[in-house]
Amino acid sequence: MLSGIVAIVGRPNVGKSSLLNALVGRKISIVAPKPQTTRHRIQGVLHRPQGQVVFVDTPGLHRKAPRALNRYMNDAVSGALSDVDLALFVVEAGRWTDEDEAVLEKLKQGRAPVGLVVNKVDKLDNKAGLLPELEKLSAMHSYAFIVPLSAKSGDNLDALVRELFSRMPEGPPLYPEGQIAGHDLRFTVSELVREKLMRALAQELPYALTVETETLDHSGTIIRTSAVIWVERDNQKKIVIGEDGAMLKRIGSAARRELEYMTGAKVVLKLWVKVKENWTDDPQALKRFGYLDN
Template sequence: MSDKELSLEEILAAGQDEQSAVSSDYQSGFAAVIGRPNVGKSTIMNEMLGQKLSITSPKPQTTRHRIHGIHTTDSHQIIFVDTPGMHLGGQKSINTYMNRTANSAFADVDVVLFVVEAGRWTKEDQAVAKKLQHLELPVIVLVNKVDKFKDKQELFPFIQQLSEEVKMDALIPVSAYKKIGLSDIEAEVLKYLPKQPPIFADDYITDRSTRFLAAEIIREKLMRTLGEEVPYGSTVEIERFEFDEEEGRWLINALILVERAGQKQIVIGKKGELIKKMGTQARKDLIHLLDARVHLELWVKVKENWSDDARALASLGYDDNHSR
């Protein structure tokens, strides 16, 4: 992870020296984490990595981009591909982008982790299952949030339904919240990873830049703090991201874009209380991410219909040019 996005070629070059000393039994490969919105995909990946990489919130469609989380040990490297939730409806350009990004996760991966919510099967789950029928890839179904059921026997009818609905190679009950079943996921994924040297250098946790992660941290605070409507009409653009050697701190200026003037007032809050609260929360996470002091400034700007403007989306980083 660095201040800038790296091409795959640059990342591979960074790991070439390490690969020569790797055992011939070493395994590495990609595991796509898919499912409908709000089933816990990002939380599962964060727990597998042992650190927070993808942002989370109780609201659906929190994840908007494809993010690679890299889990490296002495014997294997699993690259988890976290994706936006596959969803029905939503005709804006950003919805099209998110669904396209989610679908692209199937390309060149070794195994698929299909996350569903224990006891709940929706039309969106059904749509994802239908896509899996045509894939020549191993599928591991992760039944998340099993901690909601005190009597696990109550899950049997649901699991039976899953076996009829989904073409799968394995099923694992998990709870990202309670950290149940995580080691089982890793063991099952390794059954399908090829023997090959690590794809990324062992000090990489993601192929995304710290600048990108900083914007995501701020957007998470928007998702968690604001009501139902505003977060979906907002995004974050980092305008300044630099380290001041003299002061020994990061200087970060971020622009919160909303689609309507009324949303701007909501984000700012009465006497600026809400934006101050979000800034304080984001700064704490940024200090943890950057391991240094942080000076964060937030502004809010109206950019009408940015979420339905393909050109505006591309300029804000919502494009297909970020490859692994």
């Protein structure tokens, strides 16, 4: 039996969460077309007859960390790299930035071997340019392997899975058979609500909000749950609620439908919006909302 831990790292918005979801075959990490969607280290489990791979999806690494929340996310990346069997460095095909360079420098300081995943190859206008790009990337570091793929379409995903298992150590499973998520339903509720907010709201507001699941009762075929959406200012609260509560209803309905699809249960979801000034730079608030170790 093979069993190991793999950290998925990269700059913001290169498709790390989409790759995790594609690998395990189910939505584990929320996805939105905006940087900083992932804020926590999120575990997903890939089961195969030959063994198990536990993935740790990390927040995008930030070169600048002006607020406590940004520093927490960078620390989450460092923590994920401290004790893994392999690091997957995800980059976007056709695009290399200073942030990619910063991630690579951090990976060079670690002990784990690094595999390079060149994602979003489906978006390349000139497919002939992929081979020269791979040659250029391979010269930057002694990678364990390089796999170009598309997490969105699944193209070449099997090649990555083969590379992963060929480098996993022998050992017992880390999770029971059938369990593919390393977090509980309370976490899923708060993350799904936050995803719907990030997709619905303007560019800046999503980074000033977080979601806290207050109550959860899963009895039989019904899930009753409530969550608080925390923002930093009163005017943000008004935007989240919307005119006559329209935005809040829209967010609640979208999150409820997805929860019902994921769980197969009827979901009763209640949402409130509250203000906690400057929570993104307040260590006490970050601890309360689950961003810092208790």
